[in-house]
Amino acid sequence: MAPSAPTPAYRRLSVEERRAQLLTAALGLFAHRAPEEVSLDDVAEAAGVSRPLVYRYFPGGKQQLYEAALRSAAEDLRHCFDEPRTGPRLPRLARALDRYLAFVDQHDAGFSALLQGGSVVETSRTSAIVDGVRRAAAEHILSHLEVDSPGPRLRMTVRMWITAVEAASLIWLDEGKQPPAEELRDWLVDQFVAVLGVTAARDPQTAAVLAELSSPRHAG
Amino acid sequence: MAPSAPTPAYRRLSVEERRAQLLTAALGLFAHRAPEEVSLDDVAEAAGVSRPLVYRYFPGGKQQLYEAALRSAAEDLRHCFDEPRTGPRLPRLARALDRYLAFVDQHDAGFSALLQGGSVVETSRTSAIVDGVRRAAAEHILSHLEVDSPGPRLRMTVRMWITAVEAASLIWLDEGKQPPAEELRDWLVDQFVAVLGVTAARDPQTAAVLAELSSPRHAG
Known part of the structure; x- marks a missing residue:
């Protein structure tokens, strides 16, 4: 797979892969901006998906995505x-x-x-x-x-x-x-x-x- | 004035005095409990007034009272x-x-x-x-x-x-x-x-x- 190719279509990813992809996009945004400055549209755009798709995986919206990203970052930090x-x-x-x-x-x-x-x-x-x-x-x-x-x-x-x-x-x-x-x-x-x-x-x-x-x- | 006499009636206090009295009651409660454990009823009871009276002075309710109490405590702390x-x-x-x-x-x-x-x-x-x-x-x-x-x-x-x-x-x-x-x-x-x-x-x-x-x- 060419590393620069965008993720092509929704159905190609499993639920777990899709979730991980959204989380990675969220982490990238939340790492470098204050949470106030990150919108769900930003996350959708960074992941190359639609806003409703983000909501399907994270019905709690930004708060849920933030907490999931934080948990993931905390895990990384523990590994330090x-x-x-x-x-x-x-x-x-x-x-x-x-x-x-x-x-x-x-x-x-x-x-x-x-x-x-x-x-x-x-x-x-x-x-x-x-x-x-x-x-x-x-x-x-x-x-x-x-x-x-x-x-x-x-x-x-x-x-x-x-x-x-x-x-x-x-x-x-x-x-x-x-x-x-x-x-x-x-x-x-x-x-x-x-x-x-x-x-x-x-x-x-x-x-x-x-x-x-x-x-x-x-x-x- | 006998120090143990309860504050007798609403109209005896000026606006500023009443505000200070409510703030003192709030400070006493917020100092020793988590904010989650303090209700406006508690503040009203500690000040010996009704809940609507607390709202008249602090229309923003508990949040406003908490911030006013915090500002007052921060002022005290600066004096330390x-x-x-x-x-x-x-x-x-x-x-x-x-x-x-x-x-x-x-x-x-x-x-x-x-x-x-x-x-x-x-x-x-x-x-x-x-x-x-x-x-x-x-x-x-x-x-x-x-x-x-x-x-x-x-x-x-x-x-x-x-x-x-x-x-x-x-x-x-x-x-x-x-x-x-x-x-x-x-x-x-x-x-x-x-x-x-x-x-x-x-x-x-x-x-x-x-x-x-x-x-x-x-x-x-």
Whole structure:
């Protein structure tokens, strides 16, 4: 199949394929625009189908398409955290951050709109999806730190750092993706070590985690 | 006037007084419950007036009352940042944090509901109010640091720390206000110094700010 050939006719795609095609079109639009700026006509046009067809697959209209696109993006984002549990730990974090920042780069306007809140498509469901990604990120980090039962101070430190990373991503997008992603990534890794250090001064568990992280085996 | 006497009759209050009374009742309810759990009947009952009277003052109903209450709470929160620009700087930050944490303590459920997002009363207007408070907090900190034109790295560091403080407040509420507010405050101040230290390694302006902050004059 020539890659540039447009999808020829409605009946050629299965229900699942059609759904995936509409979702891909929606994702492409929602990634780079605020949800307010995406209409169902835009999605239909991007997918090369009619508006009624979009409604047949997504009877809930834009809200349903947005939530489906968000779920799909959240799934992609979770994959950014997949990192083999071997080798020095700080470089593992750096690699996950590289993938995360690439994701932010590719979903810029949609990412900002989602996290800045107050959007018409924001509901308790969309908030729950975003929160699920945050929780997954925290669980990943704690599991890489190999802490059996992380105490409240360590957990709080990890969650605060994740929020700070989110804030950094939004500011980074606001400032035309400056500083370069590699510099931001190193800055964020260094911040992680620094805030662990602050918590280590008041929490033996965090002190042990930090000592292990700073050992030649893990500093990378 | 005996403080325990209920407000006696409708006509005794001026329009402004009545509005303020309804707003106070709404604030008290929205502070401790999610907006979904506050009805106009609750506000009417808390103010000791009828539901139609609430509508006469707030024809937009709950949404309008919520936004008015939020504006009033945001104003209170901004006052937490008021701190004379004299004396050592870190204790100034500690005092502002004490007031901020007292505010969080007093507006617990409402604060959580507001910042967790996805609420039915959340709009681009409510997000703008919250963002205005964040911006004010950043401006206050930068002005106390006496930096004329803060560069992007210093600004980003301050904004990331503010977001981390917000995250800490939400987790703190989630965890039954543990650790005690004074301990959390010291932890947050130490984190501020630590993240400035990370940025100082890659930004001369932040290095100068940090050197000044750590001097005996300002460390407190």
